[in-house]
Amino acid sequence: EGEKLIYMAIIWEKSDPMNSKEETEGNSDLNRAAFMASHDPIMVSNLKDGKIIDVNDAFTPISGWTREEVIGRTTMDIDLWCRIDDRKAYVKELERRGKVRDFQTHLKDRNGDEHPVSLSASIVTVGNERYIVTICRDLKGTWELTRLKDLAFQTLEKDDSMILWIDMEGKVYYVNETVTGYLGYTKKELSGMYLWDIYPTYSKSKLINFLKEVKEKGSTSVETVMKRPDGRTFPAEAYLNHLKLDGEEIIFAFVRDISERRRMENLLAKSRMFERGLIDSTLDSLLLINREGVILTCNAVAAERLGRTVEQLIGMNLYAILPDDVARRRREWIEYVFSTGENIQKEYSRDDILFSTHFYPIKNMEDEVEYVSIFAKDITDLRNKEEQARMEKERAELYLDLLLHDIGNIHQGIISGIQLASMVREEADTLGKVLSSMENLAKRSISLTSNILLLSRLNREDIIPKVRDLNIVIDRCLERVRTDFRKKEPTIEIRKPSEMLFVQADEHLEMVFQILMDNALRYQKKDPFLELELDRKNGYVYIHIRDRGPGIDEKQLDVIRGEHLMKKEATRRGLGLILARTLVERYGGDMDASLITDNGRIIGTDVSVILKSAEGMQQGHDVDLPSAA
Structure with missing residues (x-):
């Protein structure tokens, strides 16, 4: 009866003393069902000794403890609290007010993982006993959403790129910290500016038309020039997207300073002198050819394998220096790359050497294949090692089969001995039963060995x-x-x-x-x-x-x-x-x-x-x- 009253107290109902015993039991059964069906974990504990009287079904998923495991134990017994100071503050508040509302803390599950939760509790009296009814709400989803929002905002703020939000009139109403660092304006100053204030190469009308164009396309990119307060400019590349947020149209601009890229482009011209060293540093054959098969460049390894020098090979036709059957296959592979734009890999042998050759398309600005680069790697040693590994694996499987076969023979010998003992035994039936049992066990062992042997063979054979x-x-x-x-x-x-x-x-x-x-x-x-x-x-x-x-x-x-x-x-x-x-x-x-x-x-x-x-x-x-x- 006391247990039923506790469940009634949990959902803040009081029994009418005029109700019949049947009505009271019916209501308490309903309250018990509500207690167990709650999506939030609920725990009932004794105020005097802290022992848990009951928990509902929702308690197990968040804690990892079953109802049977926690009843009669305290929260300290199951190490539920992550922070002892939080527990002390929680108990102090409960003793002072008789209830606690939305007490946020972290609880540990059975595996030691922490869960952010909000605890609400009340002290209820049933008969001469006082109980604590605690409702626990898992805040993981809420905390995670808040954390993701904060993370998204911090990502915008700290991103290396300049990020601007602009309305369709060209007014700037959000910039990240990177913008202020590049342009030298404060956020307050930028919030009242228009695009034409920081893009000197565009007029107001041209920028408004450009924003309309972004809206029509949905997104676009452009290279431009941006201006600092002191009048200095720098090249930039902007990616713009048109978005709608709560019915309001926004242009999201993702801008990068390309000063470094321009500098690198200038340096790239100077780096051409180092290409030969890089090409010759690889141990693989490397050739670059056009569609006609003319060798445009190659490295020393390729020249050595083809029996020429680098100077001799450049300008020669690859197909002219290969045997006819080899040249025909190479022409087919290379033509496939030119036609499809796809890279391919082929393996072939020559003079007892196995090569793995990759054919890569090199495209021009019109996305057309203009050249094909050829990388040929000697994989003879690799394949030999793979073959050795395969043979070792087969040998290990053979040993396993032999082992299982021998175990089976041993078991068969045991059975034969048992059967012989059975034929000559002169003792009571007990010995016969024991021997029979041993015989059955040995038969099962043989069956097990046979099954393992068959499974092993099934994994190797079709x-x-x-x-x-x-x-x-x-x-x-x-x-x-x-x-x-x-x-x-x-x-x-x-x-x-x-x-x-x-x-x-x-x-x-x-x-x-x-x-x-x-x-x-x-x-x-x-x-x-x-x-x-x-x-x-x-x-x-x-x-x-x-x-x-x-x-x-x-x-x-x-x-x-x-x-x-x-x-x-x-x-x-x-x-x-x-x-x-x-x-x-x-x-x-x-x-x-x-x-x-x-x-x-x-x-x-x-x-x-x-x-x-x-x-x-x-x-x-x-x-x-x-x-x-």
């Missing part, structure tokens, strides 16, 4: 599906199931069409259904039941395997559906399921599973498999794979 008689495969699996589970005496029902069913698979198909049937019967303790349903339509064969077991968990469902197959948690859910899923995928099929329920109670599992029909393959059918779901 499966070539052949025509498989599904009826024969199913019959063999059922025969083995009846043998393996003879003590349980399972009931097995099968429904299938009268015609033969052929599918595209390999010799491991039987393993798929053996794994699925084994899983279906293994966990049924009483009156085990197995139902198989086979059907064919639209070029595919559908197989359903149903049981009356306890069902399977979400992680096993993920494995069957092909999700997270390579994660550790997946392998812990059963290597057999992973192997079955892998094989079905290699056959071009699909798998799914669902729980069978009756009035909300799980009564079994339905695993479905889809395989391509071999008849469809023979008849040339080309249909999309349906979902097993």
